[in-house]
Amino acid sequence: MHHDQAVAIMTDIMAKFTNYIGKHLPDDIMETLGRLRATENSPLAKVVYDSMFENLKKADELNRPCCQDTGVIQFFLKAGADFPLLSDIRPILDEAVRRATQEAPLRHNAVEIFLEKNTGNNTGDRIPWIDWDIVPNDSGITVEVYMAGGGCSLPGQGKTLMPAAGYEGVTQFVFDVMTSYGVNACPPLLVGIGIGGSIEVAANLSKKALFRPIGSRNPDPRGSDMEILIEKGLNEIGIGPQGLSGTNSVMGVHIEKAARHPSTISVAVSVGCWAHRRGTIHINKDMSYEILSHKGVIL
Ligand code: SF4
Structure with missing residues (x-):
């Protein structure tokens, strides 16, 4: 050619x-939104999910974003x-x-x-x-x-911690960000976490974590465990769909990592909204x- x-x-x-x-949202997000709707018990949360699906149907029918x-x-x-x-x-x-x-x-x-x-x-x-x-x-x-x-980019933050802060410090940073800004990002959210030795590495990895299919896990069993624990903790906060309270706050939590300098541990968060x-x-x-x-x- x-x-x-x-x-x-x-x-x-x-x-x-x-x-x-x-x-059009990707297949895994559509499937996840349907699954999360089924876990909600409150009429308000169900209505919010129904309005999302109605919105997606209209976008398709009318050929609009x-x-x-x-x-x-x-x-x-x-x-x-x-x-x-x-x-x-x-x-x-x-x-x-x-x-x-x-x-x-x-x-x-x-x-x-x-x-x-x-x-x-x-x-x-x-x-x-x-x-x-x-x-x-x-x-x-x-x-x-x-x-x-804009809303889902707003929680995008990063910090380089002293190594003594450890993974507890990493987790605290994630929860500080999500409890401060998560509600602005049109939940349920996909949370990408990057961990490395300098801030640009962590930030880049946190965004790339958003491209992993939902349901995938970090190949390191400790990384996978950390994803599951943070996901559970964020769901327990009860942000719910569109921040109006509910059983699930997140569609998933994905961690990507790079080896770090002995004296630093950088963490960054990127967030995807329900319309990921x-x-x-x-x-x-x-x-x-x-x-x-x-x-x-x-x-
Ligand atoms: S659905 Fe996502 S892109 Fe749309 S306003 Fe909410 S956060 Fe922003």
Whole structure:
């Protein structure tokens, strides 16, 4: 395939996919919301879940975004080192965002720092954000599209602790953040926790934790235990759907980790809201694709 033709096809795929993600939640979030609704006993909590499902149905029928805040658009890549369009990724994704913004349409959420001016097309300085992982000996690319809403980005915080603070200190930080800001983020929440030796590592890992499928566990049994304990504790706070109280506060708690400096332990939290708009697509070098997050969807 000619290079320019491949660029045009990938731009088209990513524009359509970004548009689609603004309107449809991934399979695991849909399944989790249904499961959580079944655990609620109070009529108010059930009504809140019913309004979410009604909202999602209307978004599908009317072909409109499922939340007015379509967020800052972020792409997290696992790019094969042999994928033929690596040099074109930035212009492809910029153009895909501009087109999705117009065609969906998506709200304009890119405000330039210092200028304090909204660019009007969801692109700006380093936005859409692109995070790269290069995969050796691979010729495809897997793209996570994420719409980072304002309310669910608000609890995003991090801190570097003295090592004596230990995992108790990490846990206390998570609970301080969630009890202060969790309610702003349209619960039930997906809580991503990053633990490492410096703050940017922890922050990046906390966001990547939000891309793990719900129900997955940290492969380290201690990490998995910590996820389960924090999840239980956050549910016991009783925030409930939309913060109106209920049996469950969270859809899940995911921890990602990196080895730390002996003298530091950094922790960061990122949060996804009930309208957790993330999508995963794999594109092969011949521009055929498979959508992994929303089974059976063809763009
Ligand atoms: S927190 Fe999520 S559901 Fe609530 S307004 Fe923001 S993007 Fe929408």
